[in-house]
Amino acid sequence: MKALCELTLLENKQLARDLWLARFSAGESSHLLVRVRAGMFTMIRCDEADELRFRRPFSFADVDAERCTFAVYYRVVGSQTQSLADYKEGERLSAVLPLGNGFSLPEGNEDPVLVGGGIGVAPLLMLCRELERAGQRTPRFYFGSRCEEDLTRSYVEDFPAEFRFATDDGSFGYQGTIVDLLKNDGFGDTARIYACGPKPMLKALCSALPEHAQAEASLEEVMGCGIGACYGCAVRTTAAGVDETKLVCRDGPVFNLRGVSY
Ligand code: FES
Numbered sequence: 001m002k003a004l005c006e007l008t009l010l011e012n013k014q015l016a017r018d019l020w021l022a023r024f025s026a027g028e029s030s031h032l033l034v035r036v037r038a039g040m041f042t043m044i045r046c047d048e049a050d051e052l053r054f055r056r057p058f059s060f061a062d063v064d065a066e067r068c069t070f071a072v073y074y075r076v077v078g079s080q081t082q083s084l085a086d087y088k089e090g091e092r093l094s095a096v097l098p099l100g101n102g103f104s105l106p107e108g109n110e111d112p113v114l115v116g117g118g119i120g121v122a123p124l125l126m127l128c129r130e131l132e133r134a135g136q137r138t139p140r141f142y143f144g145s146r147c148e149e150d151l152t153r154s155y156v157e158d159f160p161a162e163f164r165f166a167t168d169d170g171s172f173g174y175q176g177t178i179v180d181l182l183k184n185d186g187f188g189d190t191a192r193i194y195a196c197g198p199k200p201m202l203k204a205l206c207s208a209l210p211e212h213a214q215a216e217a218s219l220e221e222v223m224g225c226g227i228g229a230c231y232g233c234a235v236r237t238t239a240a241g242v243d244e245t246k247l248v249c250r251d252g253p254v255f256n257l258r259g260v261s262y
Pocket of ligand 1: 225232233
């Protein structure tokens with residue numbers, strides 16, 4: 001059950017030129033945070049002075065339900081996210097949470113392999129915590145970005161995972177795409193794939209998947225309402241050979257990686 005709640009900004013810090021981390025207290029809403037799973041998202045009003053604007057979607061990057069806090073990792077890409085970046089510690093914003101489905105956990109002897117591109121790293125960071133809490137194996141985490149600065153390693157390397165990095169310009173790690181790095185390393189016979197990132201990355205990953213591997217992807221679709229009313233986040237999917245239109249906010253954002261039309 002989602003609900004509207006009032007957030008207090010605890011921290012809002014710049015991690016790289018346009019990448020930020022905001023940490024919020026959800027006040028009395030700890031019962032909502034207990035239900036958050038990796039892959040879910042929240043809609044935050046980024047400008048409290050402009051009530052006519054839609055709230056913007058943010059994946060949970062980290063949740064501490066005991067302290068009733070959570071973090072979002074975001075890129076400043078326009079006026080709304082710039083407005084969020086301008087908020088200071090102690091200021092209040094409203095949000096609806098939690099929204100969407102989440103990733104499912106590995107089964108049997110499956111090894112989690114996480115593949116993130118750019119800002120798509122956010123829900124996968126939270127998945128690292130969830131896997132650790134569930135006593136699962138430490139994941140291999142493939143993270144690709146434009147350049148070393150955008151890897152924000154001082155933040156992401158605190159999460160429990162074995163990181164492998166790729167950058168477009170070769171300034172850190174493998175030079176090239178994160179999918180090529182994963183193909184070079186090999187998926188492994190027991191890999192279960194979790195992905196989030198731009199569609200070209202997901203499409204390349206889908207093409208490279210070994211037949212045996214289960215794979216889920218959290219889609220980064222542009223959203224308006226976030227609650228299934230505007231149809232702004234529609235995607236084409238295929239399930240058991242049947243084409244369907246799904247809404248990322250209502251039916252996702254996590255889908256079978258193979259079932260999405262890219
Ligand atoms: Fe409006 Fe999904 S964002 S229907």
